[in-house]
Amino acid sequence: MARQNKLLLNIDQQTTSEEKAQGRANLGLATVAASGSYNDLSNKPTIPAAPVQSDWSVTDNQSLAFIKNKPTIPAAQVQSSWTQSDTTAPDYIRNKPDLSVYATQSDLASKQDVLTAGANIDITNNVISTEQVMVTAGTGVSVSQSYNPTANVIEYEVSAAASAPEVYYAEYNVATVPDISAAKTAGKLVYTLIPGTYYPTVAYLRETTRNGAKANFASPVSDAGSVKVASVDNNGTWSSDTLNLATMGDISPHKVAFVDTGDSYSVVENYRTQGYEIILTVDSDTVRQYFRLVQKNPDGSMEFSCLRPGSGFISGYTYHLSSNGNWTRTDTAVRNYTGIQIDGIGRNLHLNQNNYVQTNLPGGIWDAPTTQSNNFTILSGADFAGAYKLAVRHNPNDTYELALIYTASGMSSYITFIGTETVVSTNNSVTVNQAAYISERVYYTPSVRFGYNESTVFNPTQHKAIYYSGVAQIGPTSDTKIAIWNDNGTIKVSFTSIEVGKVGSTI
16 A cells, blocks of 8 residues: 555654654744744743843833833922912922911011000000910010900000019128118018027028017927027127927927917918927017917817916916917916926926827837848837937848947947847747846947847748847836837837836836
């Protein structure tokens, strides 16, 4: 059978490579139709070796790096211009206010000279058509403004501003009553300065009363346990003194306010509501009297009392301050008085501000110092009957020690304590130790604890409390108790020491 030279689709014709090539050529097929190779393609694109990055500076629009539709950017930042009227310009400012309704400097020129203290300025000529205006007040002048839109009037009230009164310091041992009188006539506040060489600190005293040719001064309020007073006569002779004040509970001095009959009811009431003890000072030619506020009556008035014990009689003087500010005085005398003359009532007792006998026992409760140190810290107000104070040391290892400090002359002394030391551990076990600390030396600056090495160091990790109870020769013979304990993380210290064992002694 002769060979078929036709292209069949369903029979393998077993053609040679040359025949296949001839067949592709007859059909017009390229070489790639048989090889499938990219290299046999025609009209292949040129592919760069790396990606092309866009470049702002390329201007050839055929370049692959060319950026189309670039905006036009000015060479420099455009600043807004108030005078630019072209609304399309980049420096045009939109929504500018209309300044034609504001006052100009020339408009206000005719008004500036009348801004004096107490003046009213009514602007009715429509030079200023809105309520917005600025006024500058000089030193010592204040300006207030109101606007009436119906009448189109701006009103100004210009007034002298209040200024603090001047102060005249009457020099101690130099100033005279005429000098002081001249200063007061000029409206100045008068003070004197007590030199620091006379008192531990410099004291400024205010003039409180005037009696003829004598001016008297006192510190208005004192928190230091004493009040300083001074006076000067017409000859320039000065004198000064210190009025000692009682303390409350031996913990801190109470506050005292000195007033005179020139003070108003509101001044006195303000001191009273703040908890001050109020002393009224009244001077005569020969003596200064001190009246203590003893009660406030239901009608709001206040009573001040002064008692002067003498031989066989007591003179009573009272001042009454009514709620309307009037002061009145009443003098009475009780002769042949046979009661107790209270000049001194014994140790640990004193007269309180209501003239009642009050106990004043040594002791109290304090927080131990939180700062760790190698030195003992005196507990403020922890004073025994003698010249001894209680101190605590918070050691760097977080333990605590008690000590007694001697504060009188000689810098050291001896104490004796005979009793027991009770140690309560954190596991609630109790250990009682003897505490016979005989002739133990104490110093102004202690370095060892109470009981020396015989006593127990308080360690909060091991102890709940340590308690000392016994008879002590700390100053006078006393029934003494000292305790230190852990109160939920706060270390507390407390003591009492009551004098005993002497006929006629007081508690």
